[in-house]
Amino acid sequence: MSAGAAYGTQxxxxxxxxxxxxxxxxxxxxxxxxxxxxLALNRFGSIGSTRLDWHGAEVLRRSTAYDGAELRSLLHAFAGRDELAVVWWGNLAVPSIALEARVAARCADEILDCGPECWIHLMDSDVLIEFQDGEGFTAGRPPR
Structure with a gap:
């Protein structure tokens, strides 16, 4: 089954x-x-199947917290007013979504409950937030 055919099936x-x-x-x-x-994920190399290689990227903040409160904090710190965010999870069968970053912050717990990893790209700020369950968050700018 191709990636396109599997996309969004869950x-x-x-x-x-x-x-x-x-x-x-x-x-x-x-x-x-x-x-x-x-614009974001594909500009990184990978380590294993779902972890981004941040070598060559500008890391803005790392956190060992792995809860909704920390995701809210990151979104408030880096998102501009009315900024669009795109959220991906670690499985292409789970469809990605676009929403305002302030809405993502309000629903941070629900976003993190969807899987053991996710990535949120703040489109205007060009900041990517990576979440790995049990390890925490990395926020930074994708490599050019």
Whole structure:
């Protein structure tokens, strides 16, 4: 099965996020997901299958906390007013979403409950936040 065919086949995984955000989140198509990934995730190498290689990237903050409060703190610290955020989880079967960063901050717990890793790209600020369950967060700018 191709990545495009598998993409978004597990939307129930993010049902709690979509319910918490109401109509404030948009589920991205595979083409939209890949276009957004080209601006952030795809600019990194990887370590293993789901961890980003931050070598060559500007790291703005690392945190060993791994809860919604810390994600809210990062979003408030780095997102501009009304900034769009794109959220990916570690499995292409789980569709990515786009929503305002302030809404993502409000739903931080639900976002983190969807899987053991996720990435949030703040589109205007060009800041990527990586979450690895049990390890914490890294926030920084993708390599050029």
């Amino acid at each position: 939307p129930d995984t993010i049902a709690a996020v979509l319910q918490a955000t109401g109509d404030a989140a948009m589920v991205l198509s595979y083409a939209e997901d890949r276009a957004c990934a080209a």
